[in-house]
Amino acid sequence: MTLEGKKVAILVADGFEQVEMTEPKRALDEAGATTVIVSPAEITVQGWRHFDKADTFDVDVPLRQAQADDFDALLLPGGVANPDQLRIKTEAVQFVKAFVASGKPIAVICHGPWTLIEADAVRGVKITSWPSLATDLRNAGADWVDAEVVVDQGVVSSRKPDDLPAFNRKMIETFADAKPAPVREKKRWPDT
Numbered sequence: 001m002t003l004e005g006k007k008v009a010i011l012v013a014d015g016f017e018q019v020e021m022t023e024p025k026r027a028l029d030e031a032g033a034t035t036v037i038v039s040p041a042e043i044t045v046q047g048w049r050h051f052d053k054a055d056t057f058d059v060d061v062p063l064r065q066a067q068a069d070d071f072d073a074l075l076l077p078g079g080v081a082n083p084d085q086l087r088i089k090t091e092a093v094q095f096v097k098a099f100v101a102s103g104k105p106i107a108v109i110c111h112g113p114w115t116l117i118e119a120d121a122v123r124g125v126k127i128t129s130w131p132s133l134a135t136d137l138r139n140a141g142a143d144w145v146d147a148e149v150v151v152d153q154g155v156v157s158s159r160k161p162d163d164l165p166a167f168n169r170k171m172i173e174t175f176a177d178a179k180p181a182p183v184r185e186k187k188r189w190p191d192t
Contacts, residue, residue, distance in 0.1 A: 001176050003033035009071040011038050015081025018047030018054040019161050020109050024075055027168035036060045040089055048079055063091050068098030073175045078110025087118035105178050107156040107171040126152035128159050
């Protein structure tokens with residue numbers, strides 16, 4: 001399955017679970033997608049391995065400049081600190097809401113659904129997550145299940161890093177069905 005011509009935003013803040021970003025990103029890249037790290041951290045963003053700092057990654061597009069219209073799909077990695085920061089940032093919530101409003105697919109893992117909850121994007125959606133989010137998701141109107149991977153209404157979800165092989169397969173299948181983002185004209189400024 002190919003994702004040639006697809007552009008995927010990966011929204012992360014400092015503290016994301018590194019493997020939940022790097023493994024899906026690698027799978028998307030290998031399938032032909034163009035992946036773009038979007039973050040409120042404007043230059044580099046810090047990954048974590050559970051409770052320890054891991055690697056830093058270059059931010060491709062600062063969140064303040066990112067437009068959901070420029071992308072075909074969205075990846076929301078987990079880690080506790082990452083979605084906890086994103087869900088209190090108006091720009092991040094609005095970015096996610098724009099994907100939801102346009103019907104573009106979203107892949108989310110572990111604690112990532114916290115950002116979807118804040119964007120009011122889980123009501124009536126069958127979803128899975130790290131088990132500690134079950135009550136939060138149910139209270140937000142989701143149908144939470146304990147499963148390796150769930151796909152419902154364009155949302156692909158998984159619980160933890162052990163689920164990544166199944167998550168990546170379903171993410172690629174779902175993203176392959178997404179319509180391409182329209183090409184936006186670059187603004188031209190008059191000569192001064």
